[in-house]
Amino acid sequence: MISVLDKNFTQLNTFIQQLNPTQLLILVDENTHEFCLPVLLGNLETEISFEIIEIEAGEEMKTLETAAQLWEILTEFNTDRKALMINLGGGVITDMGGFVASTYKRGIKFINIPTTLLGMCDASIGGKTGIDHQFLKNIIGTFAEPEEIFVYPDFLKTLPFAQLCSGFAEMLKHGLIADKKHWQELKNLPELLPENIYPFIETSMKIKENVVLEDFREENIRKTLNFGHTIGHALESLFLKNTTPILHGEAVALGMICETQLSFLQNLLSAEETEEIIAGILKFFPIIAIAQFNDNEIVDLMKNDKKNAAGSIKFSLVTSIGKSTFDVSVLTENILQALNFYKNLG
């Protein structure tokens, strides 16, 4: 369940009181420690003992090494199965914290308190937890639901602009795959400011929540939430491995442009809507240079995508704005054309 927290965090305090865990483990990164933890601690009303566990910020930390360190810390704290992990942060913290909690002693309970736009609208919802391995995105992980998700939109006040944009990409995705009105409202925003985005957060959360409720284990419709990610994740992996990482939402925006063009090349999407989508994304996301990466290397990485079956790369594509399909096999030639289209945009 998702609760929007009041200013005293009443819903969180009630939840903890009712669950009555043996211990609270609050996972933060260096930034959520500085900006969000004081707000949480200032409102937490409990006698239950708590430990704060801090990791460095960034995608580079979403690894098995960090997970192993966290498992060790839990054993040092003598954490038992009745403890509660509180993931206070963006998608890196909720993916990592959820993974560690869902595997430690075969699983302890956890809750997510997302502090980024991306976390609020996407990563904290739906129970996909995990880590990157050998630079492959989320290649190790579990499906494990948080007990609750507590959203406090004011956390966005300290979020850097680039991170706000990153979350906005997943919101645009929600509109494109499932809700034309949401897309239109978002693409017409004059500027990406927290106050402009606030009114649309709940709709975006609901779109994700509804899809996940229908297909938790990603056997069918949940795959549409992966629009933009087949190509996006491949490029995100390459940047992570070779140069400076790009943000997840930046990779998704890039991936959505390529996969929109791919939808068109597969005769699934009209030329007019293809143009509208690409212009709408480019309004907020500058082109990222990707010419340094070899096409075969990019396609090879797509072979690790979790939606694939029987050796075939499967795409989730948009069929019209607000409608999408999944399990689409495409011609490799069309993938290369879509990548080339993006490379020539600049």
Ligand SMILES: NC(=O)c1ccc[n+]([C@@H]2O[C@H](COP(=O)([O-])OP(=O)(O)OC[C@H]3O[C@@H](n4cnc5c(N)ncnc54)[C@H](O)[C@@H]3O)[C@@H](O)[C@H]2O)c1
């Ligand atoms: N599980 C899922 O369904 C799902 C969905 C989408 C993305 N993801 C994953 O989420 C990750 C990206 O998440 P993210 O974009 O939230 O990144 P993130 O967790 O790295 O947070 C982004 C940056 O913002 C900082 N930060 C967080 N909250 C802040 C605040 N309130 N004020 C100031 N700084 C703050 C963080 O320290 C970090 O530096 C990726 O690993 C991606 O694969 C998972």
Ligand SMILES: O=C(O)C(=O)C[C@@H](O)[C@H](O)[C@H](O)COP(=O)(O)O
């Ligand atoms: O929740 C989902 O399902 C999604 O696909 C949401 C994506 O935005 C998210 O990036 C997710 O972590 C990708 O999952 P993966 O299975 O491709 O690793």
Ligand SMILES: [Zn+2]
């Ligand atoms: Zn994503």
